[in-house]
Amino acid sequence: MTAQPNDLDHPHDLVGIGIGPFNLSLAALADGVHGGLDTVFYDQSRDFRWHPGLLIEDATLQVPFLADLVTLADPASRWSFLNYLKTRDRLYPFYFAERFHIQRAEYDAYCRWVSGQLPGLHFGHQVDAVRWNPERALFEVDFTQLDRDGEVEALGRAHTRHIALGIGTEPHIPEPLKPLVEAPVAPVIHSADYLAHRDRLLAAEHITVIGSGQSGAEIFLDLLRARPTGREKIHWLSRTEALAPMEYSKLGLEHFTPDYTRYFHALPERVRDDLLPRQWQLHKGIDAGTLAAIHDELYRRTLHGGWPDAVLTPGIRVRTAGRVATTKVELHLEHTQQATRTRVITDAVVLATGYRERPLGQLLAGLDPYLNTDDAGRPRIDEHHRIALAPAVTGSVYVQNAERHTHGVGAPDLGLAAWRSATILNHLTGTEPYPLPRRTAFTSFGLEGLDRTRRAYTPTDLVPLTEVR
Helix, strand or coil, rough: CCCCCCCCCCCCCEEEECHHHHHHHHHHHHCCCCCCCEEEEEEECCCCCCCHHHHCCCCCCCCCCCCCCCCCCCCCCCCCCCHHHHCCCCHHHHHHHHHCEHHHHHHHHHHHHHHHHCCCEEEEEEEEEEEEECCCEEEEEEEEEEECCCCCEEEEEEEEEEEECCCCCCCCCCHHCCCCCHCCCCEEEEHHHHHHHHHHHHHCCCCCEEECCCCHHHEEEEEEECCCCCCCEEEECCCCCCCCCCCCCCCCCHHHHHHHHHHHCCCHHHHHHHHHHHHHHHHEEECCHHHHHHHHHHHHHCCCCCCCCEECCCCCCEEEEEEECCCCCEHHHHHHHEEEEEEECCCEEEEEEEEECCCCCCCCCCHHHCCCCCCCECCCCCCCECCCCCCCCCCEECCCCCCCHHCCCCCCCCCHHHHHHHHHHHHHHHHCCCCCCCCCCCCCCHHHHHHHHCHHHHHHHCCCCCCCC
């Protein structure tokens, strides 16, 4: 596929790179903009996939169903989760199920329903480069169209006024374990691929799960339930000081509101960088229900005497790792509080070690001369979720889930997807197709927030201060 002859005369308003939930949200809300927007979205995958390796039976989202692609910006959108249920004649079953938190598999099915009908989505298209054309004041987006086998079918180029990067995250593999993943004999897999390898893992005599978050807990529970009582042979290790519950109090959840996002964005860079690691329990903890289910399952296995052959140990760091006789893995461990060391020999390892933002450097190499970066070399991203570029670039590059360093813990949260998409579209159009709430939290995160509720004082309100000695 090559660019059409009139492509330069009629460029797109927006090209989206990547079609995960966040750019799918943007595409769905763009579809509802009055007067229409010319948008196109590219993704190298053959079709929509949302963490297929973690669609474990009964695993639920950690956000309510209202955190779909559109509802928190446009409850009347035809792309809402409730409308999806209506088209499937499932509204009444959902009503009686009384589920505020839906299963992950159902969220995936909903997103597939949207992606299968929404116009302008092009799967099997790998974006290779992005450049700014100063003569035409347009972005050039080079892409490769792939066939069903992932082979090159054609090359193409699109021109656009604006870009939205939604390339998502990638599995994080700790350095000591990278050689074992790259040359697997005994299975050493990331949790992203868990379901594809589940049968192979269950056939192993001994399994080690590494990682303290929700994925690690769900995988440990799933493996535990499938192993015979008394012969579980599972280790669950984590670096955190405790297998801690996620902060899920109602006021704690206000860290995932636009109010907190704006507050965090206004903080100095060094304060933001210091704050983020200390907020891990807001998004890297474990759902209390999952922790309870694990304890219930372990307790059930003690009913006839004895203890399950399962080891759960927080505060563990993997120092090094290697293979033993090609069929086993040896993990050299250190307890961070005791400063003691040991080793574990296991037949299989599951790395529930999370995800990292995909680096933007290679994709945006053509924009290097225009990029404005912070002290750590990261792109500066403004309150409209766009990368700060030199004034010569009149178009915008918006980012989705690549701005945790500037917008805080809510950047990867599904609950802020619709709000961020609406913010982007409001800025892109220069109008307000999606009016957004001025206040979203009871908490006032900074002193300036006190102005929202402070009444106007008159001189008669003043009371002389008396110093107490």
